[in-house]
Amino acid sequence: MQMREVIEATHLSRDTIRFYEKEGLIPAPVRSGNGYRHYDESVVRQLKLIKRAKHLGFTLKEIKSLAVLLYQNSLTPREMELHLRDKRDEIAEKIAELAAIKSEIDAALAGMCPDKKSLG
Amino acid sequence: MQMREVIEATHLSRDTIRFYEKEGLIPAPVRSGNGYRHYDESVVRQLKLIKRAKHLGFTLKEIKSLAVLLYQNSLTPREMELHLRDKRDEIAEKIAELAAIKSEIDAALAGMCPDKKSLG
DNA sequence: CTTGACTATGGAGTTAACTCCATAGTTTAG
DNA sequence: CTAAACTATGGAGTTAACTCCATAGTCAAG
Structure with missing residues (x-):
C-alpha cells in the first residue's frame, strides 16, 4: 500500500501524513528501492484513530502517547x-x-x- | 464583579478573557467611570462553557455560534x-x-x- | 505621598498543527 | 520519445488561539 491509497483511505493530506510520521505518531514505513513509502494496512486504522482523537480535542502530544501505547510494544x-x-x-x-x-x-x-x- | 473575580472563578487568564471579548464570545461588559470592566455573574457560566467546549475540540468559531445561541436572543x-x-x-x-x-x-x-x- | 495591587491599551511574540513551495526523481500511458 | 501522474525532500508560510510586553491610569493602605 503506497501513499496515494493511504490518502484515499484516511482523507488526510500527504503533508499531514508525512508530518505525523516525522512527529512519531505513526511508525516510519519501509521504503522500496526508489525511496517510496510502503505502508502496512494497519496504518489506516492508526491514522483514523489520530483523526478522531484530534477532533475530540486531544493534542498530538497526547495522541502520540496513546498511539504508542496501542500500537507499539515498548512498555511492560x-x-x-x-x-x-x-x-x-x-x-x-x-x-x-x-x-x-x-x-x-x-x-x-x-x-x-x-x-x-x-x-x- | 470585576476582572480579578472572574479570573478566580474561571481560572482563565486576563488576556484570554479579553481575547474572548474581542472575538465576541462573551458580550462586552459595562465599564465603570474609571474604565474598569464590570461583569454580570452570568459571564462565569459562559466562560466555563467555552472552556469545556474548547477542551472537547470545538473551535472558538463553533463555540461562538453556540454561545450566541445560548446566551443572546438574536434569533427567532x-x-x-x-x-x-x-x-x-x-x-x-x-x-x-x-x-x-x-x-x-x-x-x-x-x-x-x-x-x-x-x-x- | 509612596507603595503595591489592581486596572487599561495596542501590538508583538509564541506554539501547535498543519500547509505550501520549489525542486527533483520515478513510473506509466500513448 | 514526451507527458501525466506519481513519489521524494527541506524549509518557508499560515492559522488559531493564545501569551507577553511596555506603558500607563486607579485606588486602598500606611
Missing part, C-alpha cells in the same frame, strides 16, 4: 495497563463534559417551549 | 431550536467517537490481560 504490560486506564479515565471525563454541554443545550431548548418558563 | 425561537438541535447532534457524534476510542483502549486492555474479565 503493567505500565501499559496503567497508562491505558488513565486514558480511559480522560475519555470518561470528556464524555461527562459533553453531557454537561448537552444539558445546557437541553435546558435552552426546554426554556423555549411555551409550557416551560424560567431558564437559568 | 424556530431558528434557535433548529440550530440547537444541530449542536446536540454534533455532541452525540462526539460521544460516539469517544466510545470508538474507548473500545480501542478496552480491546488493548483485554488483549493484554485475557485472564481478567472486568476492567475497572
